[in-house]
Amino acid sequence: xxxxxxxxxxxxxxxxxxxxxxxxxxxxxxxxxxxxxxxxxxxxxxxxxxxxxxxxxxxxxxxxxxxxxxxxxxxxxxxxxxxxxxxxxxxxxxxxxxxxxxxxxxxxxxxxxxxxxxxxxxxxxxxxxxxxxxxxxxxxxxxxxxxxxxxxxxxxxxxxxxxxxxxxxxxxxxxxxxxxxxxxxxxxxxxxxxxxxxxxxxxxxxxxxxxxxxxxxxxxxxxxxxxxxxxxxxxxxxxxxxxxxxxxxxxxxxxxxxxxxxxxxxxxxxxxxxxxxxxxxxxxxxxxxxxxxxxxxxxxxxxxxxxxxxxxxxxxxxxxxxxxxxxxxxxxxxxxxxxxxx
Ligand code: KG4
Ligand code: ZN
Numbered sequence: 001x002x003x004x005x006x007x008x009x010x011x012x013x014x015x016x017x018x019x020x021x022x023x024x025x026x027x028x029x030x031x032x033x034x035x036x037x038x039x040x041x042x043x044x045x046x047x048x049x050x051x052x053x054x055x056x057x058x059x060x061x062x063x064x065x066x067x068x069x070x071x072x073x074x075x076x077x078x079x080x081x082x083x084x085x086x087x088x089x090x091x092x093x094x095x096x097x098x099x100x101x102x103x104x105x106x107x108x109x110x111x112x113x114x115x116x117x118x119x120x121x122x123x124x125x126x127x128x129x130x131x132x133x134x135x136x137x138x139x140x141x142x143x144x145x146x147x148x149x150x151x152x153x154x155x156x157x158x159x160x161x162x163x164x165x166x167x168x169x170x171x172x173x174x175x176x177x178x179x180x181x182x183x184x185x186x187x188x189x190x191x192x193x194x195x196x197x198x199x200x201x202x203x204x205x206x207x208x209x210x211x212x213x214x215x216x217x218x219x220x221x222x223x224x225x226x227x228x229x230x231x232x233x234x235x236x237x238x239x240x241x242x243x244x245x246x247x248x249x250x251x252x253x254x255x256x257x258x259x260x261x262x263x264x265x266x267x268x269x270x271x272x273x274x275x276x277x278x279x280x281x282x283x284x285x286x287x288x289x290x291x292x293x294x295x296x297x298x299x300x301x302x303x304x305x306x307x308x309x310x311x312x313x314x315x316x317x318x319x320x321x322x323x324x325x326x327x328x329x330x331x332x333x334x335x336x337x338x339x340x341x342x
Contacts, residue, residue, distance in 0.1 A: 006077040006322060007069075009062070009101075010315030013094030014086025014114045015144060016045045018057035021311035022069035023319055026125040029069035031305060031312040032061050043183045044173070051089030058097050065311070076107055078327075080318025083111040084338030086144075091334035099330055108327040112317045114309075115140060115340050118275040119151060120320065121306040121313035132273040132300045137263050141256065141284075142276030142308075143169030143184065146213050148263050149340060151273075154320050157340045160263055161211025168252060169278050171215035175222050175248045179237050189245045190281050196246030201225065203251040211263055218251060253283050257291070264297070273300040277308045 005024050012019040016039055021031040034057040039045045066073060081098035084091055102109040119138040123131045137160075138149045146163040166174065169186055176185020203221050206214040226244075229236040237244065264270055272291075278284065279301050288299040306313055321327075 002323065003077065006319065007071055007075050008315050008318040008322060009065070009073075009076050009079045010112075010311040010318050011058070011062070011079070011081040011094045011098050012114070012309060012311040012314045013054045013058065013090050014082045014084070015090060015309060016050045016053075017309040018054045018061050019309065019311035020058075020062040020065035021315045022065050022071050023312065023315035025319060026123065026316060028124055028126065028312045028315065029071065030065045031310055032065045032068065033305075033308075033310055034061050040183055043177060045087070047087045047089055050087055051093055054090055054093035058093055062097075073101075073105060076105060078102075078108040078110055078318060078322050079105075080110040080112050080314050080321070082114045082117070082314055083332065084335035085114060086336060088334060088336040091336065095332070095334040099332070103330060108322070109330070109332070110318045110321045110326065111328040111332055112314045112321075113338055113340060114314075115145065115147065115149075116157065117313040117317045118142070118145070119149060119157065119273065120154060120317050121275055121302045122273050122300055123154070123320070124302070124306055124312060124316050126303055126306075128303045129306070130300060132271050132298075135269050136271035136273050136300075137260070137267065137269050138273045138275065139256070139260060140276045141168045141274065141278035143167060143173065143186075145276060146215070148211050148259060150267060150269070159340050160266075161213065161259060163213040163215060164208065165214050165216040166219065168213070168215060168256065169276070171218055171252055172249075172278065174219045178219070178222055178226055179241060179244060186278060187280070189249055190283065192242045192245035193249040193283060196242030196244070198246040198250035200240070200243035201247040203247060205251060205255055205258070211259055211266075213255065213259060215252075215255070218248075222248060249281070249283050253287055256284065257287055261295075264295070270295070270297045271300075272297050275302060275307055279307045280304055
């Protein structure tokens with residue numbers, strides 16, 4: 001039943017963050033994220049360890065979200081959860097938990113596509129962000145995804161292009177690893193890049209038709225470049241870290257901006273909404289600002305806590321689906337591969 005105040009509990013467990021949020025309509029009352037530190041020592045996410053950590057974290061994280069929002073579970077109107085895409089073992093934890101709790105409380109259950117949630121995070125009511133106007137182009141850039149989507153309304157989305165191999169965050173992290181930087185290396189590459197020369201070294205851009213991306217070739221060319229240079233000078237990386245990071249970042253940003261420009265050319269849409277952890281990158285932020293001035297685009301980036309994986313973005317989709325009466329039943333199963341619109 002729709003009330004003037006609808007409380008949605010949202011659960012996200014698709015990768016290595018266990019998160020729970022409480023929304024009252026479009027406002028976030030709490031958004032608790034337990035980031036799994038265990039993966040750092042392995043230089044990347046280990047799926048089996050991720051699902052075990054979700055199992056340990058889920059109950060305390062949900063308790064904390066309810067407590068922070070000052071809401072009793074009896075007040076909840078519905079439970080939204082990430083059905084996919086993501087790691088199967090991780091998704092199973094959130095899915096089973098959401099199903100059991102919804103059954104126990106006898107309230108509706110709402111399934112959410114994680115990629116749609118990254119896009120609809122822009123519609124969270126928060127003084128620090130503005131919702132884009134329809135139609136807009138959404139570019140989701142994270143450690144797991146790289147995608148350009150045409151968004152006609154909240155629930156009409158079309159994937160125009162996506163990565164054929166690594167995600168852009170992986171390109172940052174793998175390049176960082178080759179330079180001996182700790183995981184996740186993206187923020188460090190960004191930090192060093194700010195002090196370096198982006199044109200110091202030249203890395204090739206992949207030739208991929210249309211709006212799809214490829215980042216695996218870049219990683220290989222960086223590997224060969226570093227092998228060649230360190231053969232002559234074993235201290236090459238430490239002596240040139242700022243310039244290498246600036247050049248790697250420049251190449252990655254060129255790839256992203258080229259595809260965005262092509263998407264604008266093909267669709268005539270100049271409202272651009274960015275999401276995902278890589279949206280924190282200072283370089284992409286300044287390139288987008290520049291595009292506002294030179295190309296007349298209007299660009300949107302949500303508050304950082306709604307860019308990285310979080311349950312608040314699951315909650316906003318939950319609320320929008322709740323208003324439509326779009327519920328799922330207890331036979332729903334997690335879906336590791338789950339494209340937008342499928
Ligand atoms: O969205 P996210 O928190 O998790 C998922 O992958 O879903 O994104 C994490 C990714 C990592 O690859 C990390 O290195 C990258 O976002 N990242 C950055 C920056 N901050 C986070 N990459 C470049 N520059 C940054 N400032
Ligand atoms: Zn994500």
